[in-house]
Amino acid sequence: MLSIRNLTKTYKTGDRALSDVSFDLPSGQVVGLIGPSGAGKSTLIRCINRLVEPTSGRVMLNDLDITALGPRDLRRARRRIGMIFQEYALVERLTVMENVLSGRLGYVPFWRSFTRRFPGADIQRAYRLLDRVGLSAHVDKRADALSGGQRQRVGIARALEQEPDLLLIDEPTASLDPRTSRQIMRLITEICRESALPAIINIHDVLLAQQFTDRIIGLQAGRVVFDGPPSALTNAVLTRIYGAEDWTAMQKSAAEDAQDEAQARAEADRLLEAL
Amino acid sequence: MAHSQVWPDTWSRPPRMIRSRPWRIILAAGAILYLILAIGSVDVNWTRVSEGWERGARFIGGFLQPDFTSRWRDISTGLVESLTMTLTSTVVGVLISVPIGLGAARNLAPRWLYAICRGIIAASRALQEIIVAIFFVALFGFGAFAGFLTLSFATIGFIAKLLAEDIEDMDPAQAEAIRATGASWWQVVNYAVQPQVMPRLLGLSLYRLDINFRESAVIGIVGAGGIGATLNTALNRYEYGSAGAILLIIIAIVMIAEYASGHLRRMLK
Structure with missing residues (x-):
């Protein structure tokens, strides 16, 4: 369980990005x-890890105060927080397998990661996760040889390879x-439900x-202006968050x-029938 | 529209640096005057030039009739020495450059380390190879060891600076993603930085290899061994045929290195 209390961030430039943000995230909730x-x-x-x-303000993950940790303990805490990024943020010139295994970096000493000799259990988990996200055939390809959707799947596998207690997902x-x-959203939410993994997904697509x-949390100028179930997200609320x-x-x-997608699907159906 | 507006049909670019027209004219005239006076102050000894034509012609003549055979022993020892010096100094220089380059990258290193590493780079770049070579020759005597040290020293400034700049230009998202997994500083370097900068580092090292070979010919003239020393001896003895042969060999080797490194870099992309 994650709990955030009175979190405030003011950048050096004086911009106040967050003011007094508080909420709790029970396990298994997306x-x-x-x-x-x-x-x-x-x-x-990004303030959470x-x-x-x-x-x-404070960030507590399972009774561990993340905001109070020194550098070494912070690295230990980060191992339990998986993160998925907007532009995938894969290391382009490494193979898919290396990218997934990089999720274990916090657990293995430097020389093992340098020689790419990860423990057997980590390698097994990586293979299993790549199978789960449907990339078994691409293990040894370089990350930059994959399509956007495939890359994001590698990003998901890398985050899960950490065996996280929490997923942070930035505009997936x-x-x-x-x-x-x-497809990607379905995959993420399915995986979270399978293992009761709590997740925060930044998403501009309402x-x-x-x-x-x-559950939806609406932010506007660094403040929480809505916190409730998706069904409570009325036009009035959305207008307040985004402006009319x-x-x-x-x-x-x-x-x-x-509409585009419906059209494409209809066309595909027609083609199939014709065959 | 009811009435059409009349638009100007001329336009000139507004002056950027000096607004006032008289000042622009004064400054331009001053610059031209200075240039004329400066050229006038160059003392040319025309009788010497006419004599020099003959020597120049002999030099070019030697070039056109290169003599590989009569001094071949000297040439081949000089060449082997130069190639050894080039390879060892490039390897040692690159090995020392990598940690300095990491330390000189603002996005990786703490402020104090950054200052130290940038200082080392500045020192290496400020001192010209010939001056460094004269210093090392004074310290260690004539020969290839002084040349090796000179080229290693010069390589550090070159590779470390360009490596640091490449690291500063890398995609920060990849490093952020690796940091977010709980990786240590060295692991971030190994997993996020190295894959991004490795092709460029290899390309720069190959490029430096061929610079070092050319430099080895130059610093040999001040006593730091190698093919440059052989070339110097040949010129002192007025053996322009041998000198021409040496220059042709240097050109051939530089061209081979150029072609080979271009090929290798394409493969490493």
Whole structure:
């Protein structure tokens, strides 16, 4: 269980990215963090594993105060927090297997990671995870040889290879097409449910968030302005989070995406019938 | 629209540096005057030049009739010495450059280490090879050892600086992702930095190998051994045929190195 208390972040430039953010995340719950760009979504999840140092407030993971840890203990805590990134953030020139195994770096000493001799259990887990995300055939390929959707699957496998107690997911679908986005979101939420893994997903696509998450937190200018089930996310609330203009535009483009996909599917069906 | 507006049909780019027109003219005239005076102050001894034509012609003549055979023993020992010096100094120089380059990358190193490593790089780059070679020859005597030290020293400034700059330009997202797994500093370097900079490091090392070979010919002239020493001896004895042969060999080796390193770099991408 994760609990965040009065988290505040002010950057050196004086920009206040987060003010007084508090919420609890019980295990197994998948939370969608929505809000316009610049609302502090990215800063919030990076404050949890302290890739960004919070100015004040506390982050507790299973009774461990992450905000109070020294460098060595922080690294130990980070091993239990998996992270999935917007542009995949795979190491492009390493193989798929090396990228997945890099999830174990916090657990193995330097020389073992340097010689790529990871413990057998880690390698087994990596193979199992790659099979789970459907990439068994690509183990020895270089990460930059894969498509966007495949890369994000490697990113998911890398995060799970850490055997995390918590997943932090930063815009997992931002560089993917609508269809692949849905597949990736489905995969993430399925995996979280299988192992009762709590997750925070930063996502600007409200409809995806509504479809796949258990709970939505809306951020606006660094403050929590909504916290509740997806069904409670009314037009009035969304207008408050995004502003009237942006929200209408987003709805329109989402409708277009859905229409495009329906059209593509109909065409594919027609082709299949013709065969 | 009811009435059409008249737009200007001329436009000139506004002056960037000096706004006032008289000042621009004064400064331009001053620069031209200075250039004329400067050229006038160069003292050319025309009788010497006419004599020199003959020597130059002999030099070029030697070049056109290279003599590989009569001094071949000297040439081959000089060549082997130069190649040994080049290879060892490049390897040693690159090995020392890597930790210094890591320390000189602002996004990896703490402030104090950054200052020290940048200082080392600046020292290595500020001192020209010939000056360093004269110093090492004074310290260790004539021969290839002084040349080896000179080239290693010069390699450090070159490779460490360019490596540090490449590290500073790398994709920070990949390093952030590795850091987020709980990896230590060395593991971040091994998993996120090394894969990103390795092709460039290898390319730079190959490039430095061929610079070092060319430099070995130059520093030989001040006594640091190698093919440069042989070339110097040949020139002192007015054996332009042998000198021409040596220059041709140097050109051939540089061209081979150029072609081979280009080929290798494409393979390593």
